Amino acid sequence: xxxxxxxxxxxxxxxxxxxxxxxxxxxxxxxxxxxxxxxxxxxxxxxxxxxxxxxxxxxxxxxxxxxxxxxxxxxxxxxxxxxxxxxxxxxxxxxxxxxxxxxxxxxxxxxxxxxxxxxxxxxxxxxxxxxxxxxxxxxxxxxxxxxxxxxxxxxxxxxxxxxxxxxxxxxxxxxxxxxxxxxxxxxxxxxxxxxxxxxxxxxxxxxxxxxxxxxxxxxxxxxxxxx
Amino acid sequence: xxxxxxxxxxxxxxxxxxxxxxxxxxxxxxxxxxxxxxxxxxxxxxxxxxxxxxxxxxxxxxxxxxxxxxxxxxxxxxxxxxxxxxxxxxxxxxxxxxxxxxxxxxxxxxxxxxxxxxxxxxxxxxxxxxxxxxxxxxxxxxxxxxxxxxxxxxxxxxxxxxxxxxxxxxxxxxxxxxxxxxxxxxxxxxxxxxxxxxxxxxxxxxxxxxxxxxxxxxxxxxxxxxxxxxxxxxxxxxxxxxxxxxxxxxxxxxxxxxxxxxxxxxxxxxxxxxxxxxxxxxxxxxxxxxxxxxxxxxxxxxxxxxxxxxxxxxxxxxxxxxxxxxxxxxxxxxxxxxxxxxxxxxxxxxxxxxxxxxxxxxxxxxxxxxxxxxxxxxxxxxxxxxxxxxxxxxxxxxxxxxxxxxxx
Numbered sequence: 001x002x003x004x005x006x007x008x009x010x011x012x013x014x015x016x017x018x019x020x021x022x023x024x025x026x027x028x029x030x031x032x033x034x035x036x037x038x039x040x041x042x043x044x045x046x047x048x049x050x051x052x053x054x055x056x057x058x059x060x061x062x063x064x065x066x067x068x069x070x071x072x073x074x075x076x077x078x079x080x081x082x083x084x085x086x087x088x089x090x091x092x093x094x095x096x097x098x099x100x101x102x103x104x105x106x107x108x109x110x111x112x113x114x115x116x117x118x119x120x121x122x123x124x125x126x127x128x129x130x131x132x133x134x135x136x137x138x139x140x141x142x143x144x145x146x147x148x149x150x151x152x153x154x155x156x157x158x159x160x161x162x163x164x165x166x167x168x169x170x171x172x173x174x175x176x177x178x179x180x181x182x183x184x185x186x187x188x189x190x191x192x193x194x195x196x197x198x199x200x201x202x203x204x205x206x207x208x209x210x211x212x213x214x215x216x217x218x219x220x221x222x223x224x225x226x227x
Numbered sequence: 228x229x230x231x232x233x234x235x236x237x238x239x240x241x242x243x244x245x246x247x248x249x250x251x252x253x254x255x256x257x258x259x260x261x262x263x264x265x266x267x268x269x270x271x272x273x274x275x276x277x278x279x280x281x282x283x284x285x286x287x288x289x290x291x292x293x294x295x296x297x298x299x300x301x302x303x304x305x306x307x308x309x310x311x312x313x314x315x316x317x318x319x320x321x322x323x324x325x326x327x328x329x330x331x332x333x334x335x336x337x338x339x340x341x342x343x344x345x346x347x348x349x350x351x352x353x354x355x356x357x358x359x360x361x362x363x364x365x366x367x368x369x370x371x372x373x374x375x376x377x378x379x380x381x382x383x384x385x386x387x388x389x390x391x392x393x394x395x396x397x398x399x400x401x402x403x404x405x406x407x408x409x410x411x412x413x414x415x416x417x418x419x420x421x422x423x424x425x426x427x428x429x430x431x432x433x434x435x436x437x438x439x440x441x442x443x444x445x446x447x448x449x450x451x452x453x454x455x456x457x458x459x460x461x462x463x464x465x466x467x468x469x470x471x472x473x474x475x476x477x478x479x480x481x482x483x484x485x486x487x488x489x490x491x492x493x494x495x496x497x498x499x500x501x502x503x504x505x506x507x508x509x510x511x512x513x514x515x516x517x518x519x520x521x522x523x524x525x526x527x528x529x530x531x532x533x534x535x536x537x538x539x540x541x542x543x544x545x546x547x548x549x550x551x552x553x554x555x556x557x558x559x560x561x562x563x564x565x566x567x568x569x570x571x572x573x574x575x576x577x578x579x580x581x582x583x584x585x586x587x588x589x590x591x592x593x594x595x596x597x598x599x600x601x602x603x604x605x606x607x608x609x610x611x612x613x614x615x616x617x618x619x620x621x622x623x624x625x626x627x628x629x630x631x632x633x634x635x
Contacts, residue, residue: 052629055548057548057628057629057632058629077552077553078552078553078554081547081550081551081552081553082550082552084548084549084550085549085550086550090548090549092632096541096544096545096548096632097545098542098545100239100243101239109546109549110549110550112232112236113546113549113550113551113552113555114550115229157549161550
């Protein structure tokens with residue numbers, strides 16, 4: 001049986017002033033459904049590039065990537081957008097909520113692009129916002145919410161289209177330790193519901209919540225261990 | 228995803244920056260309003276000119292002394308006293324296509340009633356004048372053939388003269404002095420308004436024979452000179468009449484070559500065409516001026532859209548990350564541009580209708596806003612939104628999501 005994420009011999013090369021820079025070097029990685037993986041490494045280790053490729057925001061220069069049975073390298077830009085919309089939920093360090101929209105509008109946005117009918121969209125948005133504990137903050141704008149609350153709106157948005165993977169880039173980077181702990185508890189809960197979570201972080205405490213830690217350096221996997 | 232959803236997203240985008248959206252719309256409002264107003268003025272001028280030409284009469288042919296030739300020195304039309312009353316009689320006699328003929332001799336004189344006096348245009352003419360010029364009396368009557376043959380001292384006066392000398396009261400049967408000669412008013416002309424040749428209501432009409440014996444005098448060389456001849460051609464025989472008159476006058480004036488013509492014949496159609504070509508250029512000029520402001524408004528939209536795309540790069544990145552496709556982003560921004568330009572267009576049409584009406588109430592002629600100019604303005608504003616919106620929208624839709632997400 002193939003894994004949910006199957007990366008083989010991935011290279012990501014940037015051409016800079018005639019020189020080839022390998023952000024990812026011959027990288028092979030499989031992640032199964034329901035795993036909770038932390039990808040660790042210092043800045044420049046290639047972990048962000050890896051996240052962009054796993055998240056279908058970027059394409060590898062060479063290698064093969066199969067996500068949930070879909071050959072990502074053969075997808076057009078619009079097909080990648082569809083894959084991101086349906087299979088991947090992003091949680092960003094800066095939350096990346098749309099400031100002019102209320103919490104519920106932000107959560108409904110991925111469903112708008114998926115073409116979910118209005119009534120269903122609204123019901124689903126209320127449901128996920130309640131799931132992250134923001135049932136009473138539906139009509140607040142991002143600037144009326146605390147950092148932790150904004151983070152939870154962005155998690156609700158990521159969950160809106162019932163993705164297979166939650167991809168979190170430094171999810172605790174902008175939060176205080178207490179709120180960060182809350183977020184990690186939420187992640188644990190989501191994993192127990194069967195969602196796959198990949199956290200990219202340089203913070204050991206955050207990584208410790210994961211069940212598998214992949215350490216990277218210079219575009220290569222240094223160490224891959226379950227814990 | 229549906230266009231309705233994209234339209235809604237675009238609408239939210241516009242509302243999120245109301246002041247800027249409003250100012251952008253203003254550019255289009257002013258552009259469209261000036262197009263509507265100026266085209267209304269141009270169209271009104273055209274109709275006014277046509278109306279004036281029609282008001283001259285039916286199948287009118289206008290003969291003036293002076294050469295229209297291309298060689299030699301022209302004295303300017305109407306300067307050479309080459310047309311005489313004998314020519315008028317000859318046309319009446321010998322041109323079967325001419326229904327009726329009237330001579331005109333105009334000159335400016337001082338006229339006086341009691342203490343009041345003023346200077347006005349005195350027109351010596353024939354009794355057939357009212358029918359040919361389609362210019363009739365409103366009260367009383369024009370002078371008769373009998374009065375003309377008798378050189379009677381009678382006159383018909385324009386309503387402007389009544390206003391000036393009789394204070395708007397009844398003038399029929401009253402006496403008035405024209406350069407010291409006593410005349411009896413027998414009729415008051417209908418109100419005609421001003422045309423290109425002057426105020427038609429500020430005129431006094433007398434029998435031309437009376438004029439020769441009292442006011443105009445006789446030229447020993449050329450006899451009874453006339454300043455112009457009006458001919459009404461028989462219906463559908465304008466060209467024959469023109470031909471017959473031309474040949475007759477050449478014969479009478481011993482003219483061998485057409486270059487030597489000492490008279491000019493113009494038909495009503497010639498006058499209409501001249502008027503139309505002048506007002507056409509006028510309308511075109513106004514339209515072109517207005518179009519420039521519309522173009523500036525369109526560039527304003529593109530400018531604002533480009534700023535908006537740059538400012539919202541991160542938003543575009545977020546939308547792309549969560550699943551917006553090329554078309555979704557493209558249509559969002561195209562719709563924004565179209566909503567801005569169409570709103571501007573509709574407001575501009577309303578403002579334009581208002582200001583055209585206002586200008587019409589101030590000016591010499593009514594402004595006429597035609598349905599095609601309104602529809603055209605609407606379509607142009609739609610086109611501006613599309614044309615100037617596509618480039619910024621495409622730029623937005625082509626953004627790389629990673630780069631866009633990283634921007635501040």
